[in-house]
Amino acid sequence: AQSVTQPDIHITVSEGASLELRCNYSYGATPYLFWYVQSPGQGLQLLLKYFSGDTLVQGIKGFEAEFKRSQSSFNLRKPSVHWSDAAEYFCAVRPSGGSYIPTFGRGTSLIVHP
Amino acid sequence: KAGVTQTPRYLIKTRGQQVTLSCSPISGHRSVSWYQQTPGQGLQFLFEYFSETQRNKGNFPGRFSGRQFSNSRSEMNVSTLELGDSALYLCASSLWGQGAANTEAFFGQGTRLTVV
Numbered sequence: 001a002q003s004v005t006q007p008d009i010h011i012t013v014s015e016g017a018s019l020e021l022r023c024n025y026s027y028g029a030t031p032y033l034f035w036y037v038q039s040p041g042q043g044l045q046l047l048l049k050y051f052s053g054d055t056l057v058q059g060i061k062g063f064e065a066e067f068k069r070s071q072s073s074f075n076l077r078k079p080s081v082h083w084s085d086a087a088e089y090f091c092a093v094r095p096s097g098g099s100y101i102p103t104f105g106r107g108t109s110l111i112v113h114p
Numbered sequence: 115k116a117g118v119t120q121t122p123r124y125l126i127k128t129r130g131q132q133v134t135l136s137c138s139p140i141s142g143h144r145s146v147s148w149y150q151q152t153p154g155q156g157l158q159f160l161f162e163y164f165s166e167t168q169r170n171k172g173n174f175p176g177r178f179s180g181r182q183f184s185n186s187r188s189e190m191n192v193s194t195l196e197l198g199d200s201a202l203y204l205c206a207s208s209l210w211g212q213g214a215a216n217t218e219a220f221f222g223q224g225t226r227l228t229v230v
Contacts, residue, residue, distance in 0.1 A: 036221075043118070043204055043221035090157065101170050104157035 002027040002093050006105035013081050014113045021076040021108050023091030033074040034092040035065055038107075044090065050074065051096075061085070086112040116141065118207050118222035126228045132193040135225045139186050139207030145169075146188040147219065148180060151202040160203075163188055195229045202226050 003026045013019055025031060032051050036044040048059025055067040065076045074091060088109050094102040119138040127133050139146050147170075148160040159172040163182035180190045186207075192199055206219040 041223070043223045044206075045221070046218055049218065092157075101159050101162075101172060103159075106156045 002031060002095060002103050004091050004093050004103050004105040006089075006091055006108050008108045009106070010109045010111065012111040012113060015083050016080050019076075019078045019081045019085070019110070021089050021091075021110070023074045023076065023105060025072050025074065025091075025093045027072075027093055027095065029096060030069065032094040032096055033065075033067060034094070034102075035059065035063070035074070035076045036090045036092060036104075037061075038088045038090065040087075047076070047089075081110075081112055083112045083114060086110055118205055118220050120203075120205050120222035120225050122225060123223065124226045124228075126230060127195050128230055129195055129197060131195050132191065133195060133227060135190045135192075135203055135205075135227070137188045137190070137205030137207075137222060139188070139205075140220055143207040143209050143220075144186055145208045145210060145217075146182055146186065147206045147208075148188070148190050149204040149206065150174075151204060151224070152200070157204075160190070192227075197229050200227060200229045 005024045007022050034049045035047040037047050038044050047063045048057045048065055050057050050067045057065050063078050065074055067074050088107045090107045091105040092102050121136045145164045147162040149157050151157045161180050162170040166182045177193045182188045202224045204221055204224045206221045208217045208219045210217045
């Protein structure tokens, strides 16, 4: 069965600083990979996704993520964080075959200091 | 284009009661998936419906059920509510369903269920 680990429960950064949120997955083949953001009281919004091809994926709001097969990782990055980026971030894995049931990480809460 | 609409936004129910939650997907989307989000367990997949048929089911007891109508609207039912069922229930719609390559799921704002 697949699993997703987001090792950081909380991350605090200063506005304007760079950001990297970590995501490691366990799956027998190359899965479909996603990053979502959730603001308080809201649903999830897709930031970016990886299905195949170029391992560096560009998303919305200036985010990018890099798929590294050798490390089973899909870390999310942003060069300069804005106060409005404060939210909960979820990494998700969906098998590329079989049941297609997605698995979500436990989330990383991003706190942005002015 | 309207997004995914979930009703109601908030619900308070008593243990032992049953509850029905509703999800209207984006127009043209045929797949609806349901998730439970709690602080303790995180986001967990409940089930997926596509063209009125349940295609996938997560690891939840039979008290959790759902259905999808011909217009793709979906309802989720929880019977004999327990305190542990208190959660944010999220619905997501997609054009082709989770098995299709390059498909994206769009989430609603969720229904916050509190069981007392």
